[in-house]
Amino acid sequence: MMKESQLEIIKKILLRLSLLDGFYKQKFEGIDLKSIQSQEDFQKLPFTDKSELRKAYPLGLQAVADSEIVRIHSSSGTTGTPVIIPYTQKDIADWAKMFKLCYETAGLTNLDRVHITPGYGLWTAGIGFQAGAELLGAMVIPMGPGNTDKQIQMMMDLKSTVLCATSSYALLLAEEIYKRKVKERIHLTKGIIGSERWGEKMRRRIANELGVQLFDIYGLTEIYGPGIAMSCPEECGMHYWDEYVYFEIIDQNTGELVPEGEMGELVITTLQKEGAPLIRYRTHDLTRFLPGDCACGLNYPRIDTILGRTDDMIKVRGVNIYPGQVDEMLREVEGASCEYQVMIDHLNGKDIVTLFFETENNVDKKGIEQNIRQHCKSRIGITVVPKAVSIGELPRSEKKATRIFDNRY
Numbered sequence: 001m002m003k004e005s006q007l008e009i010i011k012k013i014l015l016r017l018s019l020l021d022g023f024y025k026q027k028f029e030g031i032d033l034k035s036i037q038s039q040e041d042f043q044k045l046p047f048t049d050k051s052e053l054r055k056a057y058p059l060g061l062q063a064v065a066d067s068e069i070v071r072i073h074s075s076s077g078t079t080g081t082p083v084i085i086p087y088t089q090k091d092i093a094d095w096a097k098m099f100k101l102c103y104e105t106a107g108l109t110n111l112d113r114v115h116i117t118p119g120y121g122l123w124t125a126g127i128g129f130q131a132g133a134e135l136l137g138a139m140v141i142p143m144g145p146g147n148t149d150k151q152i153q154m155m156m157d158l159k160s161t162v163l164c165a166t167s168s169y170a171l172l173l174a175e176e177i178y179k180r181k182v183k184e185r186i187h188l189t190k191g192i193i194g195s196e197r198w199g200e201k202m203r204r205r206i207a208n209e210l211g212v213q214l215f216d217i218y219g220l221t222e223i224y225g226p227g228i229a230m231s232c233p234e235e236c237g238m239h240y241w242d243e244y245v246y247f248e249i250i251d252q253n254t255g256e257l258v259p260e261g262e263m264g265e266l267v268i269t270t271l272q273k274e275g276a277p278l279i280r281y282r283t284h285d286l287t288r289f290l291p292g293d294c295a296c297g298l299n300y301p302r303i304d305t306i307l308g309r310t311d312d313m314i315k316v317r318g319v320n321i322y323p324g325q326v327d328e329m330l331r332e333v334e335g336a337s338c339e340y341q342v343m344i345d346h347l348n349g350k351d352i353v354t355l356f357f358e359t360e361n362n363v364d365k366k367g368i369e370q371n372i373r374q375h376c377k378s379r380i381g382i383t384v385v386p387k388a389v390s391i392g393e394l395p396r397s398e399k400k401a402t403r404i405f406d407n408r409y
């Protein structure tokens with residue numbers, strides 16, 4: 001439900017945008033923005049998609065005078081033209097405030113030492129983690145990604161208490177710390193993990209091997225960056241900061257809102273952004289609203305942990321598969337680790353799904369494979385060829401890990 005205060009803000013934003021030339025004028029051509037007076041009216045506005053943002057390259061999204069812009073960030077251009085997001089002084093300050101709120105939600109204080117491994121530069125990750133930690137008054141250790149030797153050395157020497165990382169890099173560090181037998185020299189108590197979805201099993205391994213409590217942080221470059229939502233010690237979904245962002249969850253095919261509590265695609269409207277406000281931006285992230293109050297007492301609404309991306313969804317023999325389902329399924333199979341890769345090939349007129357997964361060395365691999373075959377059939381509805389490999393055989397990455405490879409086309 002849209003709050004009255006959110007509606008008032010949105011009406012003001014639309015009024016401002018209606019006076020601007022360029023991106024927004026084009027986008028809302030033929031729509032009388034002054035006629036938007038309720039949540040229902042708002043829901044008739046068109047969505048914004050990443051392809052439109054790409055077409056606005058480089059600075060077509062800019063919604064204030066040049067003198068107001070203090071920085072840009074950009075999404076990676078691996079799948080085409082990058083998206084450039086301009087930020088004003090207030091945008092940067094708001095982002096840091098949200099990030100501080102994230103850290104406070106995880107129980108950090110100004111005595112914490114925050115070890116930041118996400119990248120710096122055009123990417124929004126590193127600098128956001130840093131700004132929020134500094135605003136909190138904690139000590140920042142701005143490592144950036146890579147150089148595992150140095151990461152572990154600094155972690156020991158500076159007694160880092162909080163690790164900020166992607167889930168795959170956190171796992172890589174956890175494994176290195178275990179291999180080097182230096183766990184007792186590590187002072188981490190919390191891990192803040194962002195930017196890709198990860199299964200329960202991986203979570204448990206990282207938490208156990210590092211001896212930390214883990215938190216999920218959510219965000220995307222188009223909307224500030226990480227820091228717009230965060231899990232709390234109750235570990236049930238993520239709170240989001242609804243004075244800054246308005247969330248809707250839609251059916252990805254029809255564009256209609258899904259009934260409360262059902263899974264769908266997250267759509268975000270910015271409420272405070274000046275440099276590049278976005279209206280009904282399709283994130284392609286799959287989640288759902290969690291009803292009721294959280295036991296942590298925080299008075300902010302919640303979404304569930306991200307289940308996957310609508311574009312990661314792969315159709316095999318008429319069945320939709322999300323990476324999240326594979327994670328969940330592996331969690332139920334004793335002896336299987338959280339690292340996996342799915343290969344989909346087209347052979348002799350048939351789609352063949354091969355699922356590689358890691359297991360400990362001294363287990364009954366054939367038995368576990370059999371178990372996985374049954375679980376895939378009953379839980380996901382597909383037949384797979386399970387292939388057990390040893391722990392460490394599948395690639396680890398410092399960036400977002402791709403786990404499903406579709407080789408059919």
Ligand code: ZN
Pocket residue numbers: 232233234239294295296297298
């Ligand atoms: Zn909570």
